[in-house]
Amino acid sequence: MAGKANRYPGVYRNCGCRDSATGKKYGAACPKRENPRHGSWLWRADIGPGIDPKSGVWRDRRQASGTAATAKEAAAGRAEALLDVRDGVRPEDAGMRVADGFKIVMDAKRLKGLAESTLHGYQDHIDLYLVPHLGHIALRDLRASHLEGMYNAILAGNKAKIAAGRRTVSQATLHSIHRTARALLSVLRKRRLIKFNPASDVELAMPPTPEVLAWSGAQLGRFLDYCESQNDPLSVAFAVMACLGLRRGELVGLRWEYIDLADGTVTIPSQQGATIVTVGGKARRSKPKTRQSARTGVLDKETVEALRRWHVRQSTQKLTMGPGWTETPLVFTQADGAAWHPNLMSSRFTTLSRHAGLPRIPLKNLRHSSANIGLESGETLKEVSERLDHSNINITAMTYTKVTVAKAAEVAERRAAAVPRTVRAHQGAHQPGVGVPQQQPPTQRRRSWGWT
Numbered sequence: 001m002a003g004k005a006n007r008y009p010g011v012y013r014n015c016g017c018r019d020s021a022t023g024k025k026y027g028a029a030c031p032k033r034e035n036p037r038h039g040s041w042l043w044r045a046d047i048g049p050g051i052d053p054k055s056g057v058w059r060d061r062r063q064a065s066g067t068a069a070t071a072k073e074a075a076a077g078r079a080e081a082l083l084d085v086r087d088g089v090r091p092e093d094a095g096m097r098v099a100d101g102f103k104i105v106m107d108a109k110r111l112k113g114l115a116e117s118t119l120h121g122y123q124d125h126i127d128l129y130l131v132p133h134l135g136h137i138a139l140r141d142l143r144a145s146h147l148e149g150m151y152n153a154i155l156a157g158n159k160a161k162i163a164a165g166r167r168t169v170s171q172a173t174l175h176s177i178h179r180t181a182r183a184l185l186s187v188l189r190k191r192r193l194i195k196f197n198p199a200s201d202v203e204l205a206m207p208p209t210p211e212v213l214a215w216s217g218a219q220l221g222r223f224l225d226y227c228e229s230q231n232d233p234l235s236v237a238f239a240v241m242a243c244l245g246l247r248r249g250e251l252v253g254l255r256w257e258y259i260d261l262a263d264g265t266v267t268i269p270s271q272q273g274a275t276i277v278t279v280g281g282k283a284r285r286s287k288p289k290t291r292q293s294a295r296t297g298v299l300d301k302e303t304v305e306a307l308r309r310w311h312v313r314q315s316t317q318k319l320t321m322g323p324g325w326t327e328t329p330l331v332f333t334q335a336d337g338a339a340w341h342p343n344l345m346s347s348r349f350t351t352l353s354r355h356a357g358l359p360r361i362p363l364k365n366l367r368h369s370s371a372n373i374g375l376e377s378g379e380t381l382k383e384v385s386e387r388l389d390h391s392n393i394n395i396t397a398m399t400y401t402k403v404t405v406a407k408a409a410e411v412a413e414r415r416a417a418a419v420p421r422t423v424r425a426h427q428g429a430h431q432p433g434v435g436v437p438q439q440q441p442p443t444q445r446r447r448s449w450g451w452t
Contacts, residue, residue: 011074015039040067041074045081048195060192096193098142099135102126105187115286120279125180129154139194144201147181151204171207178204213361214369217376226356234340234348236303236310237332238366240266244297245370245388248363249275249286252342255329256311264304268389270294276342283341288389295389307331371396 015038017030032038044065064081068074106126109119133150134142151174158168182199189197215223220242227235241251250268253276258267268274273285288294299307310331317335318325326337334340346363353360361369367388374384385396 010044010078011071012042012044013039013071014042037069041069041071042067043074043078043081045078047081096139097135098137098139099131101139101188101193102130102135102184104191104193105184108187115277116279116284117277117286121176122180122184125177126184129177130181130184139188142185142194142198144198147178147199147202151178151202171205172210175204175207178202212365212368213359214365214372215358215361216369217373219358220366220369220373223353223356223358227352230352232348232352233335234332234345234352236306237345238349239303239306240299241363241366242370242373243299243303245367245374245384247275247367247389248342248346249277250288251332252276252283252330252340252345253285254331256331257329259307259331261304261308261311264299264301265296266299267296268294276339278342281343283339295386297387 013033015026015030015033017026017032017039018024019026026033030038042065044063047062047064066074066077066081068077106119106122109122129150133153134146137146154169154174154177161168178199182197185194185197185199188194224235224239224242227238237251240246240254241248244266246254246268253274254266254268258269259265260267268288270288272287275286275288276283277286278284314333318337321336324336326333328337328339330339332340349363349366350360371384371388374387375381379387381393381396385393388396390396
């Protein structure tokens with residue numbers, strides 16, 4: 001029974017006194033309860049998985065218990081039992097190395113059906129950093145200090161890379177490696193191959209938040225006009241991406257069956273092969289980034305007409321190429337019908353934007369530009385979030401609510417108009433003594449504030 005004087009978690013008081021009239025136990029109402037040594041104190045502790053000392057059988061859950069004369073002694077006994085708990089690791093797994101554990105996790109991740117690009121990123125971090133530095137360590141011995149030593153060694157290696165003219169490991173990349181380590185070790189902890197996740201105890205310096213570079217509406221219009229003036233085969237593709245805020249993989253993998261030109265809608269399904277991404281530099285068909293990626297967007301009339309013209313142009317190219325045409329269901333194809341490699345499309349975008357005299361941004365930031373322009377045109381955060389397929393509206397709010405100079409100027413004028421003034425600056429300079437107090441000479445101002 002829990003006593004009123006119990007100040008220790010996991011400690012309970014047991015009293016066997018009974019009411020002489022009813023024969024029932026008093027419990028917490030026992031008249032002798034004020035005596036701290038009356039009855040006995042019990043403690044219990046959950047000591048996790050391990051070998052049962054009595055039966056010698058592995059138990060996924062074990063409890064230890066004991067008795068004491070006082071609550072304080074019971075709490076001390078419980079604390080000692082928790083300190084004596086051994087690793088909850090099965091005997092057959094006790095000698096497993098970090099490299100073996102990561103292999104088990106990657107097999108589980110593949111079975112889970114993660115995107116191929118995500119799996120490739122995990123494997124890159126394992127092969128380049130985690131296994132070379134940590135692979136030889138026994139899993140049960142892995143600690144936060146090992147991870148910290150690895151990160152220090154990686155940063156120390158940047159000096160040699162700079163001397164050799166090679167790309168260094170940035171603080172952002174270090175955080176990415178750490179996220180991979182923490183995710184992999186979390187799976188090992190859930191499988192009880194380690195008792196705790198040592199990556200949770202590592203603290204890294206936060207990398208600077210990169211500024212999201214995006215074009216204004218005027219800059220985007222200038223870019224699309226330039227592409228159309230050059231009769232570039234990707235001019236319509238960039239217009240569709242800017243209108244709907246598509247990801248690069250969704251744009252490259254867009255099929256005619258996803259488009260209804262009659263009502264101007266574009267549907268992005270969540271099925272396998274709906275997008276084309278790069279994995280290790282090679283183009284791969286993949287499923288969309290998130291399970292909620294299935295969505296429908298609506299194109300403006302001008303972009304719909306541009307798509308109609310592109311459909312005719314693509315059909316003409318097919319007739320011209322004859323047997324040399326590569327048949328695909330894709331909307332945006334090269335002159336021979338072959339699919340665009342995502343990196344080649346990005347390279348073409350960079351070249352066109354440079355020739356148009358515009359600030360350099362990567363192709364993915366055309367999606368960011370679409371979000372900013374949408375917000376400035378009156379779209380709500382929820383509408384932009386759904387159009388761009390963000391998993392959480394907070395992502396949209398944190399990424400795209402930076403006010404542009406044009407918007408800030410507009411707001412400043414509205415704010416100024418809300419302040420009634422009898423004399424405005426545009427009506428001429430203020431005359432001395434008319435509505436404006438005269439400033440004192442510098443010496444007089446200093447005296448008035450007590451300055452010397």
